[in-house]
Amino acid sequence: MKVAADSVVSIEYELRVADGTVVDRSPPGEPLEYLQGHGQIVPGLEREIEGMGQGDRKHVVVQPEDAYGARDPEGLKVVPRAMFPKGAKLKVGQMMAAETDAGQEVEFRVDQVTDDAVTIDLNHPLAGEVLTFDVHVTGVRGATAEELEHGHSHGGGHHHHHHE
Numbered sequence: 001m002k003v004a005a006d007s008v009v010s011i012e013y014e015l016r017v018a019d020g021t022v023v024d025r026s027p028p029g030e031p032l033e034y035l036q037g038h039g040q041i042v043p044g045l046e047r048e049i050e051g052m053g054q055g056d057r058k059h060v061v062v063q064p065e066d067a068y069g070a071r072d073p074e075g076l077k078v079v080p081r082a083m084f085p086k087g088a089k090l091k092v093g094q095m096m097a098a099e100t101d102a103g104q105e106v107e108f109r110v111d112q113v114t115d116d117a118v119t120i121d122l123n124h125p126l127a128g129e130v131l132t133f134d135v136h137v138t139g140v141r142g143a144t145a146e147e148l149e150h151g152h153s154h155g156g157g158h159h160h161h162h163h164e
């Protein structure tokens, strides 16, 4: 069968940014399984996988607008150094997470550090990047009713978090 909406697709992939650095890949022998058409992977890649079959390989270039979006200058925020734990070593480029007053977890990258202020970048680390995927479809099957109801696949043997 070919990949269509509501297919459960298994892919091996390697993701590179423009300078050729590999920033993500599926672990050897552990393809990523996802439900096609439910926004679980970046839109530009999902669109290109549509119609592929088991064993097919493709080289896909995805522009930022079809991936993690453009970098938003508003995503840069200056916060007092005192908001970080006293002993915390802050390294430029480091990813960190914090909880907002509303209890929501936000991830950010440390952009600049001075004695009393830290500039943080709330943009997705891959925002603004042209992404190149080498993708190999290792399996395609129809989704179960339960998978469709949940909006994600229930992969064999993989840990799966079941929400009520």
Ligand code: ZN
Pocket: 150, 152, 154, 160, 161, 162, 163
């Ligand atoms: Zn589920």
